[in-house]
Amino acid sequence: MxxxxxxxxxxxxxxxxxxxxxxxxxxxxxxxxxxxxxxxxxxxxxxxxxxxxxxxxxxxxxxxxxxxxxxxxxxxxxxxxxxxxxxxxxxxxxxxxxxxxxxxxxxxxxxxxxxxxxxxxxxxxxxxxxxxxxxxxxxxxxxxxxxxxxxxxxxxxxxxxxxxxxxxxxxxxxPYGLKNHxxxxxxxNCIVGYYYKLKEVSQLTHCKFFIPKKLDWLSKIDIQINWLTFKEFTPLLQVLLEQKRAPMVWIKTPKGHTKKGFVVWW
Known part of the structure; x- marks a missing residue:
């Protein structure tokens, strides 16, 4: 936090x-x-x-x-x-x-x-x-x-x-995958990451995740947090998407690189 x-x-x-x-x-x-x-x-x-x-x-x-x-x-x-x-x-x-x-x-x-x-x-x-x-x-x-x-x-x-x-x-x-646009x-310089549809998130099963609260959307990613596995993250994500709430997510790759993104319900 x-x-x-x-x-x-x-x-x-x-x-x-x-x-x-x-x-x-x-x-x-x-x-x-x-x-x-x-x-x-x-x-x-x-x-x-x-x-x-x-x-x-x-x-x-x-x-x-x-x-x-x-x-x-x-x-x-x-x-x-x-x-x-x-x-x-x-x-x-x-x-x-x-x-x-x-x-x-x-x-x-x-x-x-x-x-x-x-x-x-x-x-x-x-x-x-x-x-x-x-x-x-x-x-x-x-x-x-x-x-x-x-x-x-x-x-x-x-x-x-x-x-x-x-x-x-x-x-x-x-959009996830958009390049050279x-x-x-x-x-x-304002572009900081991708947004993903639910089916695209399945390509990130090897990553770890964190859902920051809205005030923390301002911050750079804090690596000293309790990262979630894909299995732990998915049920939390589904609850938000069912409520038509697109969360910001922090993503950490297996190599330790971090990035911001959104997962959308639409």
Missing amino acids: CNNQQRYIGFLNTPHLWKNVPIKGLQQFSMVPTQIPFHTVVAKNMRLGKLVERFVSQQLQHDSRLKLLAENLIISKNKRTIGELDCLFTKDGQPYHLEVVYKFYLYDSSVGTSEIDHWIGPNRKDSFTEKLDKLKTKQLPLLYRDETKPTLKQFNLEANHIKQCVCFKAQLFI TFKHINP
Whole structure:
């Protein structure tokens, strides 16, 4: 089982999902990596997305170029929450609004018509395209709503003077056996492994396995764990797949090499 420091290092080592060329007008903001230990106390049941926001907060606070103004600003209308601004900060006097995203996507060419359309969540409940659309139509435009003006005024800011950007990181998984495929729009360094259908897992009978809990999906593989044999692993896997839950699995080959993957129910 990993701790938050290991998860933080895993987050730092995850590349941005795209590099310098914006996707759908969205520009990545690059922060200076910091290896300062993560000691912030967080709730044990914190969701992965919220934990990642804490990691970004640490980076912002320890980047000498930046001044962090506020985080997780709740915007309300008639006492009803309509959204949240992840981060406000300044760099060389220029104010920024940053939205933070960390995703796990699998490549399925049967979905949609473009490379970006093909990246979907492990359980087919979300997609890269849907997240981009949400950023473009809901999360980033929140800055310009009338309901946000009083919050910005607390920091002597006006929306039209603020630059917007994202910190969008991801771990990507491609179909088992896919080789020599060129991806034009995403950062290939985000590809960390394969995903397998149940029948393909039978080709890994010689390997050992571990099913990490979701927060540990962030981490690099911890080899000091209780690895399962294929026989021990299979019943646990079948229960998850019957529930239509595609787990991340850590795999160790007979030669001791380790790799991440997903096993899908679809």
